[in-house]
Amino acid sequence: MQLIRGIHNIRPKHRGCVLTIGNFDGVHLGHQAVLAQVKAQAAARGVAATVMTFEPQPQELFQPARAPARLTNLREKHLALRAQGIDRHLVIEFNQKFANLPAREFIERVLVEQLGVEFLVVGDDFRFGHGREGDFAMLVRAGKELGFAVVDTHSYRQQQQRVSSTAIREALQQGDFALAETMLGRPYALQGRVVHGAKKGRTIGFPTANIQLKRLHSPLQGVFAVQVVRNDGKMHAGVANIGRKPTVHGEQVQLEVHVFDYAGDLYGQQLKVIPTHFIRAERKFSAFAELKLQIEQDAITAKTLLVSRSVE
Numbered sequence: 001m002q003l004i005r006g007i008h009n010i011r012p013k014h015r016g017c018v019l020t021i022g023n024f025d026g027v028h029l030g031h032q033a034v035l036a037q038v039k040a041q042a043a044a045r046g047v048a049a050t051v052m053t054f055e056p057q058p059q060e061l062f063q064p065a066r067a068p069a070r071l072t073n074l075r076e077k078h079l080a081l082r083a084q085g086i087d088r089h090l091v092i093e094f095n096q097k098f099a100n101l102p103a104r105e106f107i108e109r110v111l112v113e114q115l116g117v118e119f120l121v122v123g124d125d126f127r128f129g130h131g132r133e134g135d136f137a138m139l140v141r142a143g144k145e146l147g148f149a150v151v152d153t154h155s156y157r158q159q160q161q162r163v164s165s166t167a168i169r170e171a172l173q174q175g176d177f178a179l180a181e182t183m184l185g186r187p188y189a190l191q192g193r194v195v196h197g198a199k200k201g202r203t204i205g206f207p208t209a210n211i212q213l214k215r216l217h218s219p220l221q222g223v224f225a226v227q228v229v230r231n232d233g234k235m236h237a238g239v240a241n242i243g244r245k246p247t248v249h250g251e252q253v254q255l256e257v258h259v260f261d262y263a264g265d266l267y268g269q270q271l272k273v274i275p276t277h278f279i280r281a282e283r284k285f286s287a288f289a290e291l292k293l294q295i296e297q298d299a300i301t302a303k304t305l306l307v308s309r310s311v312e
């Protein structure tokens with residue numbers, strides 16, 4: 001799959017596509033139904049199945065404090081789109097300049113001239129262009145005039161509930177990882193590269209692989225039993241903390257994983273961390289020795305939960 005970052009990187013050879021536009025945060029089953037429609041239309045026409053997303057997501061630019069926690073950062077989203085068999089992922093850098101682009105210009109310049117869109121799939125509540133002036137009806141009219149088809153996405157439901165990024169976020173916050181998985185079509189996972197930390201973990205017998213979340217807000221916080229998948233596909237059990245580490249005056253929210261029965265170097269590796277159970281909220285301890293005792297308890301709890309899960 002091809003990743004195109006920025007409209008300035010669209011080349012004449014990219015003309016001709018079946019396109020969908022949206023945030024696609026999570027790439028859940030609702031999104032996957034839309035992607036299947038895009039792929040089928042693209043295959044029938046012999047053009048590229050293309051997804052346009054925005055980075056940051058528009059609300060993260062306009063109202064960063066109120067923007068919902070992302071289920072997938074850019075990389076995770078890209079990998080999930082790739083797993084769906086999409087040909088091209090076009091990431092628009094969403095800044096004030098792009099937000100000011102008049103709706104008509106977006107259609108004429110980006111959709112028609114640059115992308116040569118043949119078939120467009122968007123939600124009927126999709127708004128775009130300066131001051132959100134563009135809407136579904138405008139796209140339909142422009143399509144008739146400029147020669148592309150426009151269809152709306154259908155609401156995808158499961159047990160009467162509309163599958164949405166919001167519903168998945170709520171399931172995660174309630175520790176209902178099984179429900180989140182049924183809506184995502186895969187286990188909820190956080191992915192990233194192991195970076196260097198303060199090197200304190202090893203001094204208490206709990207080395208922790210530190211992974212930057214690359215999100216404005218995290219949908220999860222606290223201590224969890226987890227499964228860890230390495231790039232070579234090897235699986236391990238572990239215990240993880242997602243938080244600011246108030247005991248050691250951390251700043252950014254980070255994911256830290258202690259892998260059970262493992263001793264080796266994980267720096268630089270890509271890890272996929274699948275939370276399976278919520279254990280407790282993060283706390284500030286008055287001494288590092290107290291935190292050590294608590295982590296020992298957390299590790300026992302996590303092992304018990306993971307064993308009972310594998311027996312189920």
Ligand SMILES: Cc1cc2nc3c(=O)[nH]c(=O)nc-3n(C[C@H](O)[C@H](O)[C@H](O)COP(=O)(O)O)c2cc1C
Nearest residue numbers: 197198199200201208239241245246247282283298
């Ligand atoms: C299972 C687990 C639970 C944790 N719980 C907390 C916590 O409640 N409060 C806190 O400040 N840090 C918590 N941490 C983070 C530790 O402060 C951190 O792992 C330690 O400072 C080592 O950091 P380092 O990897 O940068 O050396 C936890 C870590 C793990 C693995």
Ligand SMILES: Nc1ncnc2c1ncn2[C@@H]1O[C@H](COP(=O)(O)OP(=O)(O)O)[C@@H](O)[C@H]1O
Nearest residue numbers: 196197198199201202207208259264265266267
């Ligand atoms: N069982 C393990 N779980 C997690 N990391 C481990 C483990 N064994 C060794 N490591 C290595 O140790 C590092 C973490 O040690 P730590 O002292 O916490 O350092 P840092 O502060 O840099 O994360 C990991 O990034 C990894 O390379």
